Amino acid sequence: xxxxxxxxxxxxxxxxxxxxxxxxxxxxxxxxxxxxxxxxxxxxxxxxxxxxxxxxxxxxxxxxxxxxxxxxxxxxxxxxxxxxxxxxxx
Numbered sequence: 001x002x003x004x005x006x007x008x009x010x011x012x013x014x015x016x017x018x019x020x021x022x023x024x025x026x027x028x029x030x031x032x033x034x035x036x037x038x039x040x041x042x043x044x045x046x047x048x049x050x051x052x053x054x055x056x057x058x059x060x061x062x063x064x065x066x067x068x069x070x071x072x073x074x075x076x077x078x079x080x081x082x083x084x085x086x087x088x089x090x
Contacts, residue, residue, distance in 0.1 A: 019046040035075025
């Protein structure tokens with residue numbers, strides 16, 4: 001079993017605290033050219049909660065993750081995956 005990165009733990013904690021179906025939260029990671037890419041999947045009914053009004057909630061989550069990554073000397077990019085369309089809406 002692969003040990004979770006502290007950034008993944010932070011993202012998981014934040015997102016599961018917000019959504020109504022925390023068991024549906026999935027986070028996958030991959031190495032990208034500009035740092036670590038974290039892909040977040042949530043239940044389609046929880047997308048609005050994660051995005052927030054005018055995208056403010058997802059932006060706040062990204063800001064916190066970037067701050068944590070900066071402390072560790074890393075770069076991170078969080079992508080929210082839309083299950084229904086297979087796209088990254090925000």
